[in-house]
Amino acid sequence: MCFIFLISLELPRMKKNLGRTGRKRKKKDKQTHVGTGVNLSYRLEYVQLRKWLKLRGFTSCHLLPASFPDTGRGLMTTKELQAGDLIISLPESCLLTTSTVLKSYMGDYIKRWKPPVSPLLALCVFLIAELHFGTQSDWKPYIDSLPKTFDCAAYLPANITDLLPEPLRGKAKNQRVVVEELYLSSRKFFHSLQPLFTEKIDDIFTLDALRWAWSSVNTRTVYMKNTQSKFLSRDVDVYALAPYLDLLNHSSTTQVTAVFNLNTRCYEIKAESRWQRYEQVFICYGPHDSQRLLLEYGFVLKRNPHSVVYVTEDVLQSCMTNKDNLVTQKFCYLKENNFLENLTFGCDGPSWRLMTALKLLCLGPDDYSTWKQVLLGGPVSVENERMSFRLAQSVCNYLLHANNKSLQKIDLMRLHNRGDLKEQLDLIQHLREEELHLLKYSAEMLTTQ
Numbered sequence: 001m002c003f004i005f006l007i008s009l010e011l012p013r014m015k016k017n018l019g020r021t022g023r024k025r026k027k028k029d030k031q032t033h034v035g036t037g038v039n040l041s042y043r044l045e046y047v048q049l050r051k052w053l054k055l056r057g058f059t060s061c062h063l064l065p066a067s068f069p070d071t072g073r074g075l076m077t078t079k080e081l082q083a084g085d086l087i088i089s090l091p092e093s094c095l096l097t098t099s100t101v102l103k104s105y106m107g108d109y110i111k112r113w114k115p116p117v118s119p120l121l122a123l124c125v126f127l128i129a130e131l132h133f134g135t136q137s138d139w140k141p142y143i144d145s146l147p148k149t150f151d152c153a154a155y156l157p158a159n160i161t162d163l164l165p166e167p168l169r170g171k172a173k174n175q176r177v178v179v180e181e182l183y184l185s186s187r188k189f190f191h192s193l194q195p196l197f198t199e200k201i202d203d204i205f206t207l208d209a210l211r212w213a214w215s216s217v218n219t220r221t222v223y224m225k226n227t228q229s230k231f232l233s234r235d236v237d238v239y240a241l242a243p244y245l246d247l248l249n250h251s252s253t254t255q256v257t258a259v260f261n262l263n264t265r266c267y268e269i270k271a272e273s274r275w276q277r278y279e280q281v282f283i284c285y286g287p288h289d290s291q292r293l294l295l296e297y298g299f300v301l302k303r304n305p306h307s308v309v310y311v312t313e314d315v316l317q318s319c320m321t322n323k324d325n326l327v328t329q330k331f332c333y334l335k336e337n338n339f340l341e342n343l344t345f346g347c348d349g350p351s352w353r354l355m356t357a358l359k360l361l362c363l364g365p366d367d368y369s370t371w372k373q374v375l376l377g378g379p380v381s382v383e384n385e386r387m388s389f390r391l392a393q394s395v396c397n398y399l400l401h402a403n404n405k406s407l408q409k410i411d412l413m414r415l416h417n418r419g420d421l422k423e424q425l426d427l428i429q430h431l432r433e434e435e436l437h438l439l440k441y442s443a444e445m446l447t448t449q
């Protein structure tokens with residue numbers, strides 16, 4: 001089925017009476033915006049956000065919040081952009097960094113606390129406090145624009161995390177633990193903030209609130225090297241929450257330059273390619289594969305050129321049927337040489353690293369002296385080549401089977417679930433189907449070798 005989206009370009013300050021030419025242009029605009037987003041800029045929350053940003057010096061007006069069929073909320077350009085054009089320029093006064101927090105009502109409390117809190121925690125407590133202050137908050141329009149919940153790993157329930165492939169499953173569990181541990185280790189510090197609030201601290205700084213703030217920072221900040229403050233821990237301080245700019249979605253094929261301009265004192269993003277009028281403008285969060293996008297941002301891209309299927313040590317161990325006496329040493333050797341990570345099947349089949357690790361695992365007991373050469377890409381015997389291909393096939397089949405099993409479980413969970421896990425199940429289904437696609441391609445490749 002094909003959904004056709006028409007945008008309604010009713011800008012908040014647009015004159016009602018457009019005149020004949022205006023009406024004609026508007027009609028033409030509507031006709032040419034098929035397939036793009038639904039304009040959201042008339043909604044009160046965005047009107048207030050723009051007003052608030054304007055008071056802080058933000059002037060650009062060609063980017064509108066809109067809802068897009070594939071990506072959800074994002075930003076749409078109302079003018080054509082050429083390579084070199086500024087996509088957005090956000091004044092420093094609109095950015096929320098640790099320096100904003102240290103200068104705020106909370107600053108003295110943070111400065112007094114020993115051992116110093118991390119830059120990440122400083123941002124989180126500020127977000128939680130501003131959320132709590134509601135209409136009294138100076139940052140209300142921004143807080144209102146933040147999602148209420150996230151799909152990154154910290155939000156995935158255990159039964160959903162279990163459906164993930166490794167190593168993502170382990171990393172997702174770890175992300176939850178990181179937030180829980182941060183909560184437990186910060187409770188005394190939270191209590192030191194009590195004089196700032198009339199309500200009980202435990203009711204404000206809850207684990208859920210920290211999970212929300214942590215996810216806001218982790219999924220939405222731009223990279224900006226801040227001056228290391230002596231009042232904060234030595235952890236890197238490279239986060240800036242950038243209102244409005246943080247509505248830009250990710251595309252793996254987009255090229256932009258993003259930098260804090262020391263002359264204009266604005267965070268600027270420049271186009272490196274062309275955008276047509278009314279297109280969604282994207283930035284690139286980095287050359288991330290789907291596992292990383294899901295872990296850190298809570299989404300999966302269709303046709304992600306960076307996507308791979310990871311092969312873990314456990315999978316290799318399970319597929320080794322001809323275990324020789326040296327198998328334990330071989331795995332140790334691979335580990336010592338950093339050859340047990342990033343072993344993948346990608347869009348062009350098994351990676352060089354994977355095939356090299358498999359060649360080493362398939363060496364005979366008399367080939368001990370060649371281990372180093374093999375890892376350096378040296379030649380192997382025809383027999384070793386044949387055995388490592390066969391092992392690659394076994395690994396590929398093993399992962400195909402694991403993916404199919406996980407997809408069956410997803411179907412079952414949909415049947416027994418009233419739809420409240422739909423989004424998360426969709427997400428994992430996308431990931432698993434993408435893996436299946438890469439593995440099927442690899443399996444075909446390996447049979448034709």
Ligand SMILES: C[S@@+](CC[C@H](N)C(=O)[O-])C[C@H]1O[C@@H](n2cnc3c(N)ncnc32)[C@H](O)[C@@H]1O
Binds near residue numbers: 072246297
């Ligand atoms: C910096 S925000 C971008 C704006 C966000 N869509 C919003 O409505 O607030 C990053 C989040 O946007 C979503 N996102 C970014 N790029 C996406 C894409 N290509 N497809 C789907 N969701 C995407 C993910 O939820 C991610 O955590």
